[in-house]
Amino acid sequence: MSERYNPLALEPIWQKSWADKGVFAASNSSDKPKYYALEMFPYPSGNIHVGHARNYVVGDVLARFKRSQGFNVLHPLGWDAFGMPAENAAIKHKVHPKEWTKQNIEQMKSDLKLFGLSIDWSREFATCEPSYYKHQQSFFIDMFKAGLVYSKEAHVNWDPVDQTVLANEQVVDGKGWRSGAAVERRTMKQWFFNITRYADDLLNDLDKLTDWPERVRTMQANWIGRSEGLKFTFKVNNWADGLTVYTTRPDTIMGVTFCSVAPEHPLAAETAKNDPQALSFIKECQGLGTSEEAIEKADKKGYKTPFTATHPITGIEIPIYIGNFVLMGYGTGAVMAVPAHDERDYAFAKKYDLPINVVIKGDNMPDDNAYIGAGVLVDSGEFTGLDSKTAKTKVIEWFEANKTGEKTVNYRLRDWGISRQRYWGTPIPFINCTSCGTVPVPKEELPVELPIDVEIIAGGGNPLDLHPTWKNVDCPVCGKAALRETDTMDTFVDSSWYFARYTCVDSEKPLDKAAVDHWLPVDQYIGGIEHAVLHLLYARFITKALKEIGYVSVYEPFKALLTQGMVLSPCYRTTGGEYINPLDVIHGDDGKSRYKVTNEELEVLANEKMSKSKNNGVPPRPLVERYGCDTLRLYTMFCAPIERTLEWSEAGVDGAWRYLGRVWSLVHEAGFTVNAEDIIPMAGLSDKKHKELKRKIHKTARKVSSDIEKFQFNTMVAACMELANALGEHKDSTDQTTQTLYREGVVMLLQLLNPVAPHITEQLWQDIGQKTWLVETLWPEFDMAATEDDEITMVVQINGKLREKLIVSAGLSKEDAEQQALQAIEPHLTGMTVRKCIVIPDRLVNIVAN
RNA sequence: GUCUGCGUAGCCCAACAGGUAGAGGCAAAGGACUUAAAAUCCUUCCAGUGUGGGUUCGACUCCCACCGCAGACACCA
Numbered sequence: 001m002s003e004r005y006n007p008l009a010l011e012p013i014w015q016k017s018w019a020d021k022g023v024f025a026a027s028n029s030s031d032k033p034k035y036y037a038l039e040m041f042p043y044p045s046g047n048i049h050v051g052h053a054r055n056y057v058v059g060d061v062l063a064r065f066k067r068s069q070g071f072n073v074l075h076p077l078g079w080d081a082f083g084m085p086a087e088n089a090a091i092k093h094k095v096h097p098k099e100w101t102k103q104n105i106e107q108m109k110s111d112l113k114l115f116g117l118s119i120d121w122s123r124e125f126a127t128c129e130p131s132y133y134k135h136q137q138s139f140f141i142d143m144f145k146a147g148l149v150y151s152k153e154a155h156v157n158w159d160p161v162d163q164t165v166l167a168n169e170q171v172v173d174g175k176g177w178r179s180g181a182a183v184e185r186r187t188m189k190q191w192f193f194n195i196t197r198y199a200d201d202l203l204n205d206l207d208k209l210t211d212w213p214e215r216v217r218t219m220q221a222n223w224i225g226r227s228e229g230l231k232f233t234f235k236v237n238n239w240a241d242g243l244t245v246y247t248t249r250p251d252t253i254m255g256v257t258f259c260s261v262a263p264e265h266p267l268a269a270e271t272a273k274n275d276p277q278a279l280s281f282i283k284e285c286q287g288l289g290t291s292e293e294a295i296e297k298a299d300k301k302g303y304k305t306p307f308t309a310t311h312p313i314t315g316i317e318i319p320i321y322i323g324n325f326v327l328m329g330y331g332t333g334a335v336m337a338v339p340a341h342d343e344r345d346y347a348f349a350k351k352y353d354l355p356i357n358v359v360i361k362g363d364n365m366p367d368d369n370a371y372i373g374a375g376v377l378v379d380s381g382e383f384t385g386l387d388s389k390t391a392k393t394k395v396i397e398w399f400e401a402n403k404t405g406e407k408t409v410n411y412r413l414r415d416w417g418i419s420r421q422r423y424w425g426t427p428i429p430f431i432n433c434t435s436c437g438t439v440p441v442p443k444e445e446l447p448v449e450l451p452i453d454v455e456i457i458a459g460g461g462n463p464l465d466l467h468p469t470w471k472n473v474d475c476p477v478c479g480k481a482a483l484r485e486t487d488t489m490d491t492f493v494d495s496s497w498y499f500a501r502y503t504c505v506d507s508e509k510p511l512d513k514a515a516v517d518h519w520l521p522v523d524q525y526i527g528g529i530e531h532a533v534l535h536l537l538y539a540r541f542i543t544k545a546l547k548e549i550g551y552v553s554v555y556e557p558f559k560a561l562l563t564q565g566m567v568l569s570p571c572y573r574t575t576g577g578e579y580i581n582p583l584d585v586i587h588g589d590d591g592k593s594r595y596k597v598t599n600e601e602l603e604v605l606a607n608e609k610m611s612k613s614k615n616n617g618v619p620p621r622p623l624v625e626r627y628g629c630d631t632l633r634l635y636t637m638f639c640a641p642i643e644r645t646l647e648w649s650e651a652g653v654d655g656a657w658r659y660l661g662r663v664w665s666l667v668h669e670a671g672f673t674v675n676a677e678d679i680i681p682m683a684g685l686s687d688k689k690h691k692e693l694k695r696k697i698h699k700t701a702r703k704v705s706s707d708i709e710k711f712q713f714n715t716m717v718a719a720c721m722e723l724a725n726a727l728g729e730h731k732d733s734t735d736q737t738t739q740t741l742y743r744e745g746v747v748m749l750l751q752l753l754n755p756v757a758p759h760i761t762e763q764l765w766q767d768i769g770q771k772t773w774l775v776e777t778l779w780p781e782f783d784m785a786a787t788e789d790d791e792i793t794m795v796v797q798i799n800g801k802l803r804e805k806l807i808v809s810a811g812l813s814k815e816d817a818e819q820q821a822l823q824a825i826e827p828h829l830t831g832m833t834v835r836k837c838i839v840i841p842d843r844l845v846n847i848v849a850n
Numbered sequence: 851g852u853c854u855g856c857g858u859a860g861c862c863c864a865a866c867a868g869g870u871a872g873a874g875g876c877a878a879a880g881g882a883c884u885u886a887a888a889a890u891c892c893u894u895c896c897a898g899u900g901u902g903g904g905u906u907c908g909a910c911u912c913c914c915a916c917c918g919c920a921g922a923c924a925c926c927a
Contacts (some may be wrong), residue, residue: 215854215922222853225926247927260927300925323925330926337927344925412926529921638875639862644855645920647862655875661890715864718874725874795870800908802870838907844869848907 005664007628011759015116023775024067024118026074028503028515035071036519037063038502040527040535041080041495044104044126048111049617050632050648051567051610057633058564058642058713059526060117064755065708067118068779074519076502077112077119079105081126082133082425082491084162084178087463090456097424098452101128114624115633116759118775123505127494128424132501134447135510136493137429141440142549144430147194151430151438154190155264155328156417157183163459164420165190167490168329169223169534177534185264191428191487193416195541199224201555202413202540211560213643216532223533225412230396231332232405234259234309236267236320243267243309243320246331246410250399251391252338254380255359257349259309260302260323262333268322271305278303278322285324300325300348312404313381323348331410339370346370360388416538418490423454423463425488433475433482442476448484462486495535496542499525499557511551525558528566536561562711565645568607569616574600579615582648583622607647618648630757631657637756638717660760663724663753666746667764670731679744680737682786690737694786696726697745701782704752713756720753743768751780795844796821803828814839821845 018024039059042052056077063075079101086097093100105126125132143149157166161181165188170177195202203224206217229248236243243259261267263285272279281303302321309318325344326335339349339356346369349356358365362375374388383391399405419428427448429441441448451470454463464470464486475482497511503519504512527535536558543557572580572593584596593602610617623632635656640646685691700723707716727745730738746768754761754774765774789810794817796804804824808817818837822829829849836848 218854219922222923227926229927245927249927325925325927327926335927342927344927347925410926532922635875641863644863649862649876651876652862658890659875665890714862714875715873718864721874793870797870797908800869800906805870836907838869840869844908846869846907 005661005760007630007660007759008625010763011116011628011630014759014762015113017773018118018775019121023773024073024075024120025122026076026120027072028518030072032070032072034074034519035063035066035524036074036499036522037066037524038074038076038499038522038526040525040531041078041498042108043080043083043085044101044108045085046104046107047617047619048108049567049610050620050623050636051569051617053112053115053620053632054564054567054636054646055526055528056112056117057115057636058562058711059524060115060119061633061637061708061713061755062524062526063118064758064775065779067775068751068754068777070778073118074123074502075118075120076123077117077121078124078498078502079108079126079128080491080495080498081105081128082488082494084164084422084424086424087422087456091458096452097456098128101126101424111620114620115629118758123502125501125505127426127491127498130447130449133426133494135501136426136489136497137441137446137448138443139497139510139546139549139551140489140493141429141443143193143545144440146545146549148197148545148548149191149193151189151191151419153187154192154417156186156188156190158186159183162422163461164422165417167417167492168414169416169537170490170492189419190417191419191485191489193418193493193541193545195416195538196411196413198541198544199226199411199413201544202537205540205556209556209558209561212558213529213561213563216529216536216561216563219532220537223413223537227410227412229408229410230392230399230405231408232312232399234312234336236307236309237317239267239270239307241266243307243334244332245334245336246408247336248410249338249341249392250395251374251377251383251386251388252341252359253313253336253395254377254383255338255340255357256311256318256336257339257355257357258318258337259320260326260335260337260345260348261305261320262326262328263322263324264328265322265326265333267305267307267320267334271303271307271322278305281322285322300344300351302348302352304352312399312402319354321348321352329414330412341370341372343370343372416490416541418493419487420490421462421465421486422488423450423456425491426494427464428485428487428489430485431473431475431482432485433478433480435480436475436477436482438485439475439477445476464488492535492538493542496539497546499539500543500546500552511546513551513553516551517553520552520554521557521559524560524562526562526564529563532563562642564642565640566609567646567648569610569618569648570607571605571614571616572602573605574602579613581615582618582650610648623653627653627657628660628759630760631660634660634717634757637713639714641714642711659721659724660757662728663749663757664760664764666724666727666731666749667767670742670746678740680740682783685737687737690741691790693726693730693738693741693745695789696723697741697748698782698784698786701748701752701780702787705779705782708755717756720749720756723749723752748780750774751777789842792842794821794842796825797844797846798825798828798832798849800846810842812841814841817841817845821847 037059039055063073067073081101086101089100090097157171159166159176159179159181161179166176171183175182203226206221227248229246230250231246233242233244263282268282272282301324305320307320309320311318337345339345340358341360359377359380360375361378362371362373365371377383377386377391383394396407429448431439451467454467456463471484471486473482473484499522500511500516504515539557544555546552547555569582572585580595580602586594586596593604595602608614635653639652682694685694700719703719704716727742730742750761750765762774791807792810794806794808806824817839832849834847834849838846
């Protein structure tokens with residue numbers, strides 16, 4: 001190898017060598033302990049930027065580290081390849097989604113391969129392949145048979161841009177999570193996963209996920225939104241069904257002065273039948289997007305219905321309103337209103353001049369608002385005098401005794417609607433027959449394959465439905481003409497079990513039990529916080545469902561979760577408003593930034609998440625072609641703690657490059673070969689300098705090992721930098737012992753740095769004459785004896801202020817330390833009385849005196 | 851509005867379990883090498899930890915209040 005560090009020459013060679021030897025292939029039958037490292041499923045969007053890369057580099061560092069620790073590591077990668085963008089591209093560029101997806105996968109794969117990732121590519125698949133979705137259809141039918149899948153007419157969130165239904169989780173601020181269009185409310189037939197059946201499991205099992213970030217668990221718990229309360233039914237005049245409400249505050253029952261129902265509630269519809277004004281009020285509520293509501297959130301509006309409800313305890317007649325703030329999707333879509341103890345009801349009562357009856361007395365009662373805290377009941381008949389907590393129980397008991405209500409557990413979580421009226425997704429394997437109803441496709445006929453000859457027209461509706469022949473089929477039960485289901489599955493279904501399929505990509509069945517049981521759960525899952533609810537909740541649910549129908553044995557898919565921070569980059573804009581990519585910007589000495597092409601001065605905007613719209617995504621390829629991927633990997637790991645955002649800086653990349661250059665010269669300027677037995681134990685060293693160097697080596701090994709385990713990659717790299725700096729001082733030493741230690745240090749450094757910078761360390765490993773490959777070499781043990789100091793700097797403080805530093809031998813007794821400190825510090829103590837001495841062994845002595 | 855995380859040198863970041871505020875990097879300045887530049891190497895500079903209290907012998911670290919930034923949730927009855 002040449003004298004100069006030339007990553008461009010050596011990186012491809014090693015990548016090919018590793019691939020040819022198959023060193024990253026995971027074995028399903030190995031005596032070694034297993035370790036499953038996985039980064040979140042990538043959507044193949046084509047070109048990647050360094051922000052995407054952070055995710056895969058972290059995973060790769062862990063995978064390589066664990067491999068070197070002797071684990072049988074599974075580290076696969078594949079493609080979440082169904083979804084809307086392919087159809088949008090079909091409309092825009094007249095290219096078939098299949099073709100577009102294939103090209104994107106190729107592009108992205110080649111970009112990712114630049115990073116030298118230790119991926120087992122033999123397990124690669126894309127979800128758009130029939131050989132994948134066939135199995136999904138298969139267990140979908142199993143889930144149907146187990147009652148975990150059903151279809152029904154339902155209120156749905158309709159995205160008018162993507163022309164499809166969205167799940168509740170996929171509506172953000174009243175807008176589609178991908179299109180950003182305000183969703184509309186529609187009623188249509190929908191396929192659902194019965195996720196609420198597992199609501200309690202999904203909630204309770206969060207406690208067992210101790211290696212997940214606390215905030216992700218909190219977000220999921222909030223999303224599931226379990227609450228306990230009372231459900232009961234008001235008698236309503238001229239309405240036989242009565243009005244069923246749910247409340248978490250049964251203790252406020254005697255303060256109810258009216259009721260509110262959602263605009264979609266049947267009682268509202270009944271009101272609107274003969275009342276055009278009511279109808280227009282309901283229309284107004286539905287037209288209002290949630291986001292607009294957020295702006296006018298203070299504006300509670302209502303419409304008084306002709307119905308009245310009878311208070312179940314007092315018998316008093318109270319009015320029923322249609323309220324724009326009542327949600328049909330939560331509870332029963334109707335609420336008992338207690339203005340004195342609920343802020344919304346209070347605002348509403350003020351506006352419509354309704355009575356406000358205080359029934360709870362607490363501390364700090366507000367003058368002009370509801371008191372929502374707990375307290376003691378007043379004016380509450382037989383419940384007067386009870387505290388809120390007792391009253392809740394007593395009131396529920398009252399209703400249960402009178403058979404008019406019951407204690408109820410309610411969830412915010414709704415069943416997961418998975419029907420999508422789109423082409424590029426997994427076909428739902430069912431057939432609608434006029435005489436037999438909805439019947440599953442026989443398993444031997446799977447997969448129900450997508451037709452290739454479809455027309456995809458902007459806003460043109462469901463391409464599968466519009467296909468001339470695809471949906472025509474004979475009913476598998478009665479043989480008469482029937483129609484295929486033309487909805488496809490939400491692509492979140494595809495990504496809810498892919499991690500299990502990686503364990504057995506060739507299996508004829510959806511999953512091979514032995515393989516899945518061997519590998520699951522994923523030991524370390526790595527991805528962005530943006531999936532805290534959506535993907536992670538769905539995947540947890542599908543895992544529980546797969547367990548129920550016998551495909552897996554685990555109840556949770558991901559043992560540990562690491563959420564890495566976003567990568568930010570400055571945005572540059574021309575006066576014309578065009579965004580310029582950071583790679584095309586030249587930074588002048590005058591501190592100004594100019595566009596490389598036109599030399600135009602650019603406006604520099606704040607750091608933002610790398611995105612297409614801001615054109616601030618830094619593509620890795622030009623950087624890899626300049627620095628090599630090890631430099632990029634090193635920088636990415638070093639620049640910031642992994643959970644925090646990383647501000648991309650090309651100057652920082654330069655620093656990483658320089659460091660690797662120094663590591664290179666540690667080997668090539670010293671010019672040596674290694675003798676493995678050439679290690680002097682600590683006990684064999686007497687010279688202070690030698691001991692220090694030995695100590696540095698083993699302290700670094702200790703720190704790097706523990707830092708990786710704790711995901712502190714930035715400090716781990718810093719420790720390697722320190723070691724390299726320390727070794728650098730001895731590069732030209734002629735002292736025999738120093739040279740031996742130097743060699744030990746270099747060997748250690750290469751091993752420690754290997755997970756982060758695998759190519760350069762592998763090459764240098766060869767260059768120093770090792771017979772093995774570093775990628776197949778076990779992680780180094782550190783010598784505990786060599787990490788212990790024999791001398792330490794003891795600090796002497798007076799009243800907490802630093803006065804003196806003493807070099808003393810380690811392990812001094814408290815008495816000796818105190819004595820030495822007092823002696824050394826005597827001049828400072830003239831005229832003072834020593835009150836107390838605090839001794840922290842091997843650290844400091846603090847003398848309290850006055 | 852609620853919850854979470856973060857505020858340390860010009861910048862990115864360290865600091866074990868409360869015990870010397872500085873490990874590492876970037877930038878800057880000076881120097882070496884060079885015909886020169888780049889690259890490389892050496893040296894140097896810089897803060898008292900967002901603000902105000904409290905606990906303690908001792909607080910970046912723990913507690914309380916506030917300010918700022920980021921993210922999540924936001925009429926869930």
